[in-house]
Amino acid sequence: MPVLLRLLFRNLLRHKLRTGLTLCGICVAILSFGLLRTVISAWYAGVEASSANRLITRNCISLIFPLPLSYLERIRGVEGVKNVSYGNWFGGIYIEEKNFFANFAVEPRTYLELYSEYLLPEDQKQVFLRDRRACIVGRKLAKRFDWKVGDLITLRGTIFPGNWEFVLRGIYSGRDSRVDESQFFFHWDYLNESLKKRNSVMADQVGIYILSVTNPELAAETAAKVDRVFKNSYAETLTETEKAFQLGFVALTEAILLVIQLVSFVVIVIIMAVAANSMSMSVRERLGEYAVFKTLGFGGTYLATMILGESLLIAVLGGAGGVLLTFPAANAFLNYLGDYFPVFLVTKQTVFFQGLAALAVGMASAVLPTWRAARVPIIQALGRVG
Amino acid sequence: MGLLFFYSLRNLLTRRLTTVLTASGMALVVFVFASILMLAEGLQKTLVDTGSFDNVVGIRRSSVSEVQSGVDRVQASIVETVPEVASGPRGRPLLAKELVVLITMEKRESGSRANVVIRGISEDSFLLRPQVRLAVGRTPKPGSSEIIIGRSIEKGFQGADLGKSLFFAMRSWTVVGVFDAGSTGFSSEIWGDVDQLMQAFRRPVYSSLLFRLRESADFERVKTRIESDPRLTLEAKRETTYYKDQSEMMAKFLRILGLSLTIVFSIGAVVGGMITMYASVANRTREIGTLRALGFRRTSILIAFLMESLFLGFLGGMAGLFLASFLQFFTVSTTNFQTFSELAFSFSLDVPITLKAMSFALGMGFVGGILPAIRASGMEIVDALREA
Numbered sequence: 122m123p124v125l126l127r128l129l130f131r132n133l134l135r136h137k138l139r140t141g142l143t144l145c146g147i148c149v150a151i152l153s154f155g156l157l158r159t160v161i162s163a164w165y166a167g168v169e170a171s172s173a174n175r176l177i178t179r180n181c182i183s184l185i186f187p188l189p190l191s192y193l194e195r196i197r198g199v200e201g202v203k204n205v206s207y208g209n210w211f212g213g214i215y216i217e218e219k220n221f222f223a224n225f226a227v228e229p230r231t232y233l234e235l236y237s238e239y240l241l242p243e244d245q246k247q248v249f250l251r252d253r254r255a256c257i258v259g260r261k262l263a264k265r266f267d268w269k270v271g272d273l274i275t276l277r278g279t280i281f282p283g284n285w286e287f288v289l290r291g292i293y294s295g296r297d298s299r300v301d302e303s304q305f306f307f308h309w310d311y312l313n314e315s316l317k318k319r320n321s322v323m324a325d326q327v328g329i330y331i332l333s334v335t336n337p338e339l340a341a342e343t344a345a346k347v348d349r350v351f352k353n354s355y356a357e358t359l360t361e362t363e364k365a366f367q368l369g370f371v372a373l374t375e376a377i378l379l380v381i382q383l384v385s386f387v388v389i390v391i392i393m394a395v396a397a398n399s400m401s402m403s404v405r406e407r408l409g410e411y412a413v414f415k416t417l418g419f420g421g422t423y424l425a426t427m428i429l430g431e432s433l434l435i436a437v438l439g440g441a442g443g444v445l446l447t448f449p450a451a452n453a454f455l456n457y458l459g460d461y462f463p464v465f466l467v468t469k470q471t472v473f474f475q476g477l478a479a480l481a482v483g484m485a486s487a488v489l490p491t492w493r494a495a496r497v498p499i500i501q502a503l504g505r506v507g
Numbered sequence: 508m509g510l511l512f513f514y515s516l517r518n519l520l521t522r523r524l525t526t527v528l529t530a531s532g533m534a535l536v537v538f539v540f541a542s543i544l545m546l547a548e549g550l551q552k553t554l555v556d557t558g559s560f561d562n563v564v565g566i567r568r569s570s571v572s573e574v575q576s577g578v579d580r581v582q583a584s585i586v587e588t589v590p591e592v593a594s595g596p597r598g599r600p601l602l603a604k605e606l607v608v609l610i611t612m613e614k615r616e617s618g619s620r621a622n623v624v625i626r627g628i629s630e631d632s633f634l635l636r637p638q639v640r641l642a643v644g645r646t647p648k649p650g651s652s653e654i655i656i657g658r659s660i661e662k663g664f665q666g667a668d669l670g671k672s673l674f675f676a677m678r679s680w681t682v683v684g685v686f687d688a689g690s691t692g693f694s695s696e697i698w699g700d701v702d703q704l705m706q707a708f709r710r711p712v713y714s715s716l717l718f719r720l721r722e723s724a725d726f727e728r729v730k731t732r733i734e735s736d737p738r739l740t741l742e743a744k745r746e747t748t749y750y751k752d753q754s755e756m757m758a759k760f761l762r763i764l765g766l767s768l769t770i771v772f773s774i775g776a777v778v779g780g781m782i783t784m785y786a787s788v789a790n791r792t793r794e795i796g797t798l799r800a801l802g803f804r805r806t807s808i809l810i811a812f813l814m815e816s817l818f819l820g821f822l823g824g825m826a827g828l829f830l831a832s833f834l835q836f837f838t839v840s841t842t843n844f845q846t847f848s849e850l851a852f853s854f855s856l857d858v859p860i861t862l863k864a865m866s867f868a869l870g871m872g873f874v875g876g877i878l879p880a881i882r883a884s885g886m887e888i889v890d891a892l893r894e895a
Contacts, residue, residue, distance in 0.1 A: 139782050146778035153771040183609040183622055280575045372619035372840035391535045395779035402786045503708035
């Protein structure tokens with residue numbers, strides 16, 4: 122066996138340039154495969170961060186239609202509902218449209234109770250709850266615009282016209298890395314009272330209700346109960362788990378997601394072609410040697426192990442490089458495109474798939490050359506030129 | 508020179524497996540490159556075709572899209588009296604007051620939910636959009652619960668069939684026709700009578716105004732007039748600009764995605780090409796020596812090997828484009844987050860994209876081949892001939 126290993130390494134180092142180039146190609150492919158998979162999992166960040174005991178109630182026609190505020194007490198009265206909060210997508214723009222971030226008007230007390238994963242220092246929380254013009258933002262968002270507690274922030278409303286001024290009273294951080302730290306929350310009452318002053322038809326209207334349930338196992342039943350209360354009313358509701366709600370958003374862009382998924386496999390296929398090519402060239406050059414091996418009595422299995430081993434060794438080395446590079450690359454990616462992807466984490470699953478892909482490349486690229494080396498008649502291989 | 512050309516070609520033929528593997532690696536890269544360009548092009552084309560240059564859209568200031576906008580009846584009538592608005596067939600201003608809302612519908616294939624635009628139309632809506640033609644059935648009668656649906660809606664969504672009814676806003680609406688709006692965004696919409704829809708959805712305000720300009724050059728004047736009128740809180744945009752703005756974010760996203768993918772992929776393919784060419788130089792050292800001994804110059808050797816590599820790139824490019832051209836039969840339907848509604852568009856292949864993809868393929872061939880070719884041309888005759 123040691124002879125086999127020695128042969129493997131010697132063969133590997135015979136064409137340093139070729140081995141190097143192949144290694145480099147595999148490394149880049151595994152790296153980009155990892156990054157693409159991470160982009161996909163970033164898409165699902167909202168789904169991952171959702172909690173099993175939260176439900177979302179919204180207007181059944183579509184998300185752009187609101188629900189009346191009067192539903193609040195009726196939802197609270199439904200059996201199995203523990204706590205209810207509500208909010209509106211505000212859709213405000215900070216200075217320019219490209220500075221996009223999510224901003225919501227929420228009922229602050231209940232919202233923070235429901236989303237206990239948003240960690241806000243107690244003193245900041247008290248000030249935020251007392252001040253009607255107050256807002257809180259996530260740590261990443263504050264860093265992006267260099268906001269400090271006490272700053273005045275003006276948003277231009279797209280759904281609710283006008284300029285809206287807020288005072289930053291707190292900066293929250295996530296309990297774990299899955300929490301989106303780039304959101305902006307403010308008092309729903311501030312929005313509503315301004316709307317009332319203008320006699321707007323949008324006053325006393327709520328975008329979504331967020332419910333927590335006493336028993337997560339009965340979430341589906343509770344959701345159905347809520348919807349039954351409002352059946353045949355002028356604003357019928359659709360209640361689903363937070364996960365389903367978030368998945369709905371992912372499904373909106375599933376076509377793009379599918380493309381990225383496809384592309385992540387294409388990159389592996391491309392590198393398979395490259396690796397298979399370099400293996401088949403090595404084998405072609407060494408056909409004469411293989412004939413000598415055969416003459417000496419080594420069987421086809423031995424040759425196959427030698428070729429497969431070399432191919433796997435290259436793939437594993439390149440793959441390991443790719444996996445190691447994924448982490449710094451993901452960090453760099455986050456620095457550039459963090460505004461688009463609030464959560465960008467390389468998961469264990471991704472690393473596992475990267476390893477699997479590298480092995481697949483190693484195996485697949487050895488198939489044709491092995492078959493050729495094992496099958497070629499000794500005479501023909503010995504007599505072959507070039 | 509001709510001899511060297513055939514020498515290159517026959518080399519590719521001799522090493523078939525290697526040629527096929529290298530070229531197919533390049534083909535996949537070209538395929539990805541072309542398909543992303545085609546997608547961005549198709550999206551842009553759809554949204555630019557959607558608007559007419561002489562039409563003006565009026566929406567509430569800073570509301571970005573029709574869905575967020577609101578225009579009350581008083582303001583709508585004020586705009587109707589603007590002198591730059593063209594006259595319709597009956598002498599009335601050619602202006603449509605429309606409602607745009609979104610409803611959730613289920614897709615036919617995946618069953619997942621998507622937001623579909625429902626547009627409440629006035630009498631003039633069809634006149635203002637000549638690109639929208641009735642394909643089957645008839646237009647809805649004013650004042651009735653009848654709707655017509657776009658082609659992409661008919662194809663993509665459950666329950667959207669001629670003669671059937673859709674239930675939303677506590678009423679059932681009969682589908683009386685299907686309209687074809689070519690490759691425009693309107694194909695992904697449902698149209699019905701504006702007053703009926705406003706009542707059903709309990710929306711007392713219109714979403715947008717659309718009117719034709721009497722003179723195309725009047726746009727700046729009408730824009731100033733509308734935007735400086737203290738009674739109005741509207742902004743005016745040419746319809747073409749309006750739709751182009753809406754595709755900006757997604758087109759940018761597609762371009763960034765495409766560019767970064769292509770760069771990464773081309774590294775792989777160039778590496779593949781380089782491996783092939785280095786090997787083919789190393790294998791033919793004695794042949795190179797012979798050629799040089801026969802009197803071929805260094806530059807000729809350089810060109811011969813470069814040509815071989817370029818030819819590999821060309822093969823890859825052709826195969827990639829061939830595959831990509833089939834994508835034209837596919838339609839992508841996804842949500843445009845700027846309008847939060849579903850939009851169907853197809854891959855579109857045109858001459859500039861073909862040229863870009865081809866030159867990209869040749870570029871890969873060149874980069875992959877230049878170093879090995881230099882090595883080949885740099886060999887000394889004696890050393891090369893002595894090589895085993």
